[in-house]
Amino acid sequence: MRRRRSRAAGMMERYTSDGGLTLTSMMDILTTLLFFVLKSYISGGEVTVPPPGVTLPRSTVNAAMHTSVVVAIDHEDIIMGGEKVATVREALATDELMIAPLAKKLEEARSQMDEIAQRKGEKREVARLATIQGDAGIEFRVLQKVMYTLDRNGFPDIELAVLKKA
């Protein structure tokens, strides 16, 4: 009986505090905050390295990249947010400049950005910037269709990702 009581008392000692925050609680709060900040940041766009197979063109420009929606183009696929949206062959199969699957994906991204902005209480219109990570060897007609689709679906500000020339 005595042994059981002393064990219970020990446990109580271990789990009670003097009223201040314990280190464990502080860590929990900080971790939650960190995840919240990261989620907000990622939801607003992304700055990513180009997917494998995309060799960016080289340029003398010296400008920093901005957080944005990223569309990558290699010789086979058009990729948005790391997900294949359409093939280059599909995009070139029609005379239409608009790439329908990409347009749909952009609309989803746009409404998501608007919703986040609304939740944050931002009254200004959300800056809709898009970055194209195109392979240096792609043909202009593919780039043109992607740019046209971005422009007509709420992303008129387009940056072209390049590698800085040595």
Next chain:
Amino acid sequence: MRGDVYVIEGHGVSPLLVPRRAGAASPDSVAALQLSQALRAITAAHPDTKDVRIVAEARTHYQEVIALMDVARAAGLANAALEGAGDEPAVPGGGS
């Protein structure tokens, strides 16, 4: 870009043709120099001009487009718009 030449045109500017190696990834050094000199002469004569329209053919390599944007930017034409050689509307090129 038109076949085997680069054509520089503009309001109040006499058209200038610079030889181009069709299918090349970017202008060779001679062409790049000629383009650069021509564009610099234009910006010197029209200092307020910052816009340039780059009209590319359907099969032009992306790298060549970027190379031309670099030449234009170096000459002071920082605002590039890209356009297809057909009848498509120009799309702002943004910052590369």
